[in-house]
Amino acid sequence: GAVVSQHPSRVICKSGTSVKIECRSLDFQATTMFWYRQFPKQSLMLMATSNEGSKATYEQGVEKDKFLINHASLTLSTLTVTSAHPEDSSFYICSARGNRGQINTEAFFGQGTRLTVV
Amino acid sequence: AQSVTQPDIHITVSEGASLELRCNYSYGATPYLFWYVQSPGQGLQLLLKYFSGDTLVQGIKGFEAEFKRSQSSFNLRKPSVHWSDAAEYFCAVGAKAGTALIFGKGTTLSVSS
Numbered sequence: 001g002a003v004v005s006q007h008p009s010r011v012i013c014k015s016g017t018s019v020k021i022e023c024r025s026l027d028f029q030a031t032t033m034f035w036y037r038q039f040p041k042q043s044l045m046l047m048a049t050s051n052e053g054s055k056a057t058y059e060q061g062v063e064k065d066k067f068l069i070n071h072a073s074l075t076l077s078t079l080t081v082t083s084a085h086p087e088d089s090s091f092y093i094c095s096a097r098g099n100r101g102q103i104n105t106e107a108f109f110g111q112g113t114r115l116t117v118v
Numbered sequence: 119a120q121s122v123t124q125p126d127i128h129i130t131v132s133e134g135a136s137l138e139l140r141c142n143y144s145y146g147a148t149p150y151l152f153w154y155v156q157s158p159g160q161g162l163q164l165l166l167k168y169f170s171g172d173t174l175v176q177g178i179k180g181f182e183a184e185f186k187r188s189q190s191s192f193n194l195r196k197p198s199v200h201w202s203d204a205a206e207y208f209c210a211v212g213a214k215a216g217t218a219l220i221f222g223k224g225t226t227l228s229v230s231s
Contacts, residue, residue, distance in 0.1 A: 111161035
């Protein structure tokens with residue numbers, strides 16, 4: 001299957017600072033990327049969908065000015081948590097989908113980023 | 119409303135015993151259904167998926183799932199559980215292949231020796 005790499009796997013930051021999380025498709029062109037958030041012991045909730053070269057579409061209740069998503073190339077999308085606060089501590093997971101063959105039939109997940117804001 | 123329900127929050131089975139994890143969905147269109155497994159602190163690994171065709175789907179690690187449209191269910195099964203199967207299992211549904219998914223709340227599987 002296709003490989004999606006997410007970096008960093010863990011990050012601890014101080015309250016008020018910003019953190020950038022990268023999601024890369026290593027062996028295919030990701031025309032669409034999805035960002036999810038997972039609270040402890042809970043399910044994954046879709047935050048936003050981004051298509052390469054376009055502005056991200058955010059789900060209801062997700063602050064677009066706080067969670068900045070950039071999908072400037074076909075292999076990289078970034079999620080920046082701006083002015084992070086302890087309530088932003090969570091597990092963030094991206095998934096990416098291509099546009100042909102198998103990579104068009106499912107979205108492949110990264111390994112996730114554990115964000116802790118102190 | 120579109121949703122996925124996993125009725126069992128936590129299941130414990132003995133090693134070597136059979137397993138069935140339940141999943142029910144509510145979806146307005148033809149669903150694309152998935153089962154994922156997540157180990158602690160890790161990302162998601164796809165176990166199997168159903169798009170169309172044979173309603174009994176085979177996946178990795180000896181898992182299978184059966185799609186039952188009349189019951190809106192997509193239950194995951196394994197005939198003999200191994201200790202390494204202990205993890206969190208998520209059922210998910212999407213509108214079509216490669217779209218954003220709606221996840222259930224997950225079922226934690228513990229395996230006793």
